[in-house]
Amino acid sequence: MTAVFQGRVVQGGPVDGRALVSRMGFNALAAFSDAILDGTPGALCSDKQNAALYGKDLKDAVLCVSKCVGSTTAGPVWEYVAENGLAPQAILLAGSVDTLTAGGLVLTDIWINRPVTLIDRLGDNFLDNVAEGCRVMAGTNGRVTVEPAVAING
């Protein structure tokens, strides 16, 4: 069943993509360190502590997370992944955005001109209604629609 949530648009435009979901804190440095080091075309999540995301391609995903945590190096990390086309399409947060993610993503908009969409305050039950592979759409008004994941045969 389709679920709809209302959040706060911090920045960015419309979203339409497949969800990756993490109920534990998302650590940008740990997640993107391999992508930064290897210079590979994708952005396979390198955070071993995050079982839900480890090894999955974060590039162009709609990243649905509870919180973001980790190192203050997040600023240059977000700049790098945005500049090199490795960033997720959007970050959707159940609660309020933290200072590291907010700062890093504002930099992608103002200094890199490749804004990563950020919508926060989607509510505690947002993560209960979104699963990996769900189609997630959002307009510029912060209204987020989640459609169930469709099983692909073969």
Added chain:
Amino acid sequence: MRLTDDEQRMLNGEQGEVQRKLMQTLVRYGETMDAGCLVEVEGPGHLVVLDSRRGWGARLEFLEEVAAAGLKTRFPFTMDPPGPYRVDVLDLSPSQEQAVNKRYAGEERYRELMLKLGLRDRQGTTCTPWFEQVGNRPQYGQILAWAESSAVVFINSVLGARTHRNAGVIELISNLVGKTPLAGLLTDDGRKADWLIEVDVSTRPDPQLLGFIVGDAVLDEVPYVTGMQPYLSSSLDQTTLQYLHDFGTNCAVGGGVGLFHIDGVTPEARQSGQSLLRDYYKTLRIDDDMIAARQSVMIASLPTEKITPDKCLVGCPHLTLTQLLAWSQRIDDSLSKHHSSRLAVETIMVAAPEVVAAFEASGEPYQHFIDAGARLSSFCLEGLMQDRAISPATVITNSNKLRHYNTGVYYFDDELLAEAMVTGVATRSTSP
């Protein structure tokens, strides 16, 4: 957000395009945290943007743009140590040297630009700027704009300064503009505790373990920790400061903690006690079983019963002079125990340039350290481990932070580490 006339003019671009973008960045950043206004930065900053590598430091184009606009911070700042660029303790092969030089091609220009923008001096590069020898030590209540997780949580919690957990580059922008958003950890309300952490243990817990458990539970919220008074001094002596540094560093590694209070110990907790707790707070009780369970996870990563490490790395975050002196003694003791005169594992310890100088001036302890074959430098260990061309395959360390962010890094306590340095073999138990 309410802006002063000057701020509004800057935002309108009346002072130039670069200034407009700097102010726009701060305003947008402040709006994300519902800040009502910007406030003056009251003292020197500290930056996390350590060197010229893409993804680690500020972009050179950005620094050039800002420097060309003639901007400079009001107070001279310190910054994190660079990665292993031009260090002589690594014995790199020519091809490795080449790889490093390529990766750090912009480094000299990066340093020049940082000095132009307000870096205090070429020595001012460490992740522990608040050490006595370095001297960037904030005062209680001072409004600042810092980054570097381990430093931010320490100055907020133990020194009572007030800074956001700023992302890299944002901290530089804040210091260039001289303003930071008034919200979160800068306000009395933002410094209230969301969690009561009741530590109920039979012996003093390892600070790294305890910090990691707390960070993992509270994420980016503020914990108020009770039950630690028997193990810590309210006078914040050297041992307590070191404990709180290790604890805070790991709160920030396990979660995203920017401030903690410890009942009867940290300044705001001494002043206000449990009234710092919010009306509705969450509770976590930490007992011996929980500590043991986390410890078993931390040490369970050893691939075999014994490993032969390529390197032993100590100093993430940078070591104090007291720690270096203690390591000299610990190495002496371990060498004596094993009737040896040289370390079997290549061992590198890192500290702030000023701390290294003080250790070099210590005479006998420094000479013993060097005679044993240990090496001393001031680069960032994380920078070494994150560089595939030169990072050693198997590393032993006493830093949970270094272990957490890297592969092939194994954590040992100081006693086992000293033993492994001398024997060349790392195991989970000491030899008789």
